Amino acid sequence: MPDCDIYPLSEKAVVISFGDAISLQLxxxxxxxxxxxxPHNFPGFIEAVPSYNSLTIYYDPVIWWQKEVDHxxxxxxxxxxHLLNLLNQPFSAVTTQRPLHHVPVCYxxxxxxxxxxxxxxxxxxxxxxxxLHCQIKYTIFMLGFVPGFAxxxxxxxxxxxxxxxxPRAKVPGGSVGIAGQQTGIYxxxxxxxWRLIGQTPIPLFNPYRAQxxxxxxxxxxxxxxxxxxxxxxxxxxTP
Amino acid sequence: MSxxxxxxxxxxxxxxxxxxxxxxxxxxxxxxxxxFAAAMANLLxxxxxxxxxxxxxxSNAGFTVEEDCLLAFCGRGTEVWADAENIPLWRSCLVxxxxxxxxxxxxxxxxxxxxxxxxxxxxxxMNSRSTYEPAQLGGLAGRALQPNDxxxxxxxxxxxxxxxxxxxxxxxxxxxxxxxxxxxxxxxxYTRDFxxxxxxxxxxxxxxxxxxxxxxxxxxxxxxxxxxxxRMLGKPLSFKNQSELISxxxxxxxxxxxxxxxxxxxxxxxQTTGGYPRIAQTAAVDLPVCAQLRPNDTIAxxxxxxxxxxxxxxxxxxxxxxxxxxxELIFS
Numbered sequence: 001m002p003d004c005d006i007y008p009l010s011e012k013a014v015v016i017s018f019g020d021a022i023s024l025q026l027x028x029x030x031x032x033x034x035x036x037x038x039p040h041n042f043p044g045f046i047e048a049v050p051s052y053n054s055l056t057i058y059y060d061p062v063i064w065w066q067k068e069v070d071h072x073x074x075x076x077x078x079x080x081x082h083l084l085n086l087l088n089q090p091f092s093a094v095t096t097q098r099p100l101h102h103v104p105v106c107y108x109x110x111x112x113x114x115x116x117x118x119x120x121x122x123x124x125x126x127x128x129x130x131x132l133h134c135q136i137k138y139t140i141f142m143l144g145f146v147p148g149f150a151x152x153x154x155x156x157x158x159x160x161x162x163x164x165x166x167p168r169a170k171v172p173g174g175s176v177g178i179a180g181q182q183t184g185i186y187x188x189x190x191x192x193x194w195r196l197i198g199q200t201p202i203p204l205f206n207p208y209r210a211q212x213x214x215x216x217x218x219x220x221x222x223x224x225x226x227x228x229x230x231x232x233x234x235x236x237x238t239p
Numbered sequence: 240m241s242x243x244x245x246x247x248x249x250x251x252x253x254x255x256x257x258x259x260x261x262x263x264x265x266x267x268x269x270x271x272x273x274x275f276a277a278a279m280a281n282l283l284x285x286x287x288x289x290x291x292x293x294x295x296x297x298s299n300a301g302f303t304v305e306e307d308c309l310l311a312f313c314g315r316g317t318e319v320w321a322d323a324e325n326i327p328l329w330r331s332c333l334v335x336x337x338x339x340x341x342x343x344x345x346x347x348x349x350x351x352x353x354x355x356x357x358x359x360x361x362x363x364x365m366n367s368r369s370t371y372e373p374a375q376l377g378g379l380a381g382r383a384l385q386p387n388d389x390x391x392x393x394x395x396x397x398x399x400x401x402x403x404x405x406x407x408x409x410x411x412x413x414x415x416x417x418x419x420x421x422x423x424x425x426x427x428x429y430t431r432d433f434x435x436x437x438x439x440x441x442x443x444x445x446x447x448x449x450x451x452x453x454x455x456x457x458x459x460x461x462x463x464x465x466x467x468x469x470r471m472l473g474k475p476l477s478f479k480n481q482s483e484l485i486s487x488x489x490x491x492x493x494x495x496x497x498x499x500x501x502x503x504x505x506x507x508x509x510q511t512t513g514g515y516p517r518i519a520q521t522a523a524v525d526l527p528v529c530a531q532l533r534p535n536d537t538i539a540x541x542x543x544x545x546x547x548x549x550x551x552x553x554x555x556x557x558x559x560x561x562x563x564x565x566x567e568l569i570f571s
Binding site for chain 1: 266487490493546553
C-alpha cells in the first residue's frame with residue numbers, strides 16, 4: 001500500500017493525501033485510489049473528488065452510525081479503517097490508457113491578449129511560446145475553480161510565469177491561460193488571473209449532456225495551433 | 240398551481256439540498272445556505288426534505304398564490320404577511336387562491352425559506368434544482384427571481400400533503416395556520432454569538448499568536464460576502480512561514496486564510512477545490528447559524544473536537560429523520 005495520510009475534512013468528508021508535491025506519480029496514486037474506492041464497496045458513498053495529491057470522499061455518516069455496532073469509535077474512525085483496508089489491496093498507479101484530447105487553439109491577437117506581454121517578459125518570440133505550449137502532452141490533474149475548468153501540467157519550465165497582478169473581471173469562455181507550471185482553459189466567462197495566450201472554439205461544459213464536461217481528471221491533452229478562419233469555422237460547426 | 244412574483248426581493252433563488260455528485264467536474268454543490276430551515280420547511284408541508292424551495296434574503300418581496308396552496312416559511316430575517324394576517328414561521332398553513340403574500344425584513348437573521356406542497360416545478364440540472372448563478376445552472380433559468388416570474392408548483396403533492404391540506408381546508412379561512420409544530424430537541428441556536436470550529440488540516444501553519452487570536456477575538460461579516468463565501472474581518476492571522484498549499488478539496492464550512500491574511504468562510508456555492516490554508520472547519524450543525532449572519536454581525540469562534548462535531552451532526556440528522564417518520568405516520 002502506498003504511504004498516505006487520512007484525515008477528516010468535515011463530518012461527511014474524508015481526505016486521503018498521498019504526499020506533498022505536484023507529480024505525475026502521486027497523481028496516478030490518486031486516480032488509482034479513485035478506482036479502488038467505489039459506491040459498491042464504500043457504504044454511504046456520495047462522491048469522490050480527485051486533486052493533485054489527494055482524493056476526498058464525501059459520505060453519509062448516518063449510514064455508518066446505523067451500520068456499526070461499536071459506537072465507542074467515531075464514524076470517522078470506522079471510515080478510516082475501512083479505507084485502509086480498501087487501499088491495502090494490491091493497487092498501484094493507474095496504467096490503463098486515458099483519453100487523449102486534441103484541442104485546437106487560436107493563439108495571440110484578440111484571442112490571446114497576453115501573448116505579447118508574455119513574449120516580452122520571457123524573452124521568447126510568440127512563435128516559440130506557441131511551439132513550447134503545443135509540444136507537451138499535458139495531464140489533467142483535477143477539475144475545479146468553475147465547472148469544467150481543468151488544471152493541466154506540467155508546462156515547459158521556459159513558460160513559467162506569474163499570474164497577472166490583478167485578475168481580469170471577465171475572461172471569455174474558451175480562453176487558454178498559463179500560470180506557474182500550469183495551463184488551463186476557462187470554460188465560462190468568469191473572473192481570472194492567468195495569462196491568456198489563446199482561445200479554443202470547442203465547448204468544454206454543457207450541463208445538459210450526459211457527460212457535462214469535455215475533460216475528466218487523468219485525461220491527457222495536446223494543443224495545436226489553428227488560424228482565425230479555422231477558429232470561426234469550428235466555432236460555427238460545434239454546438 | 241403557480242406563484243406570481245410581484246416583488247422579487249434581492250437574490251431570491253430556488254434551492255434544494257445541493258447538486259451532489261458533480262464536484263469532480265468542478266461543479267459546486269450549491270443548495271440552501273441554511274439547510275436545516277430548508278429541510279424543515281419541506282417536511283412541514285409533506286415534501287421530501289430535498290424538494291426545491293425559495294431562499295429569500297432579508298429584503299422586501301411579494302407574490303400572489305394563484306390556487307389554494309399549502310406552504311411553510313422557515314428561517315430568520317423576515318416576517319411574512321398574508322394580506323393583513325401574520326404567517327408564523329416554522330408552521331405549515333393553507334392560503335386561499337388570490338392571496339397576496341408579503342415578505343418584510345426584521346432586525347435579526349438573514350435568510351427565509353418557502354416550501355410549497357409538491358415542491359417547485361423546475362427541471363433538475365445535473366441532478367439538482369439548486370440555482371448556481373455563475374454558470375446559470377438550475378433553478379429558474381439559472382438566475383435569481385425577477386418581477387412577473389411565474390413559478391410552477393409540481394402538480395402532484397404527496398398523500399401526506401393532501402391530508403395536511405384537508406385538515407386545514409375545513410377551517411375555511413383565507414389563512415389557516417396548522418395547530419401543530421415540530422418540537423425539535425436539537426435545533427440550531429440562531430441567537431448564539433459564537434460558532435463552533437474544528438481545527439483545520441493547516442492549523443499548525445499559523446503562528447501561536449494567530450492561533451490565540453482565532454479563538455479569542457471576534458470576527459465581523461464583511462459586506463463583501465455572498466453565497467460562495469463570507470469574508471470575515473478581524474485581526475490578521477499570520478503564517479509561521481509562507482508555504483504554498485497544493486490545491487485540494489474544500490467544502491462548505493471550510494475557513495481559509497488568504498495571502499493577505501484575511502479569513503474566508505466558504506458557503507454553499509464555494510469552489511470544489513482551493514489553494515489557501517484551511518485554519519478551521521465549521522461544525523456542520525452551526526452552518527445554519529452562519530447562514531443567518533448578516534453583514535456587520537460579529538461572532539466568535541470556539542473550539543470543538545472533530546468527534547464532538549460528528550456526534551452533534553449525527554444527533555441532528557437522526558432527529559430530522561425521526562421527525563420525517565413521525566410526520567409520515569401522523570398524516571398518512
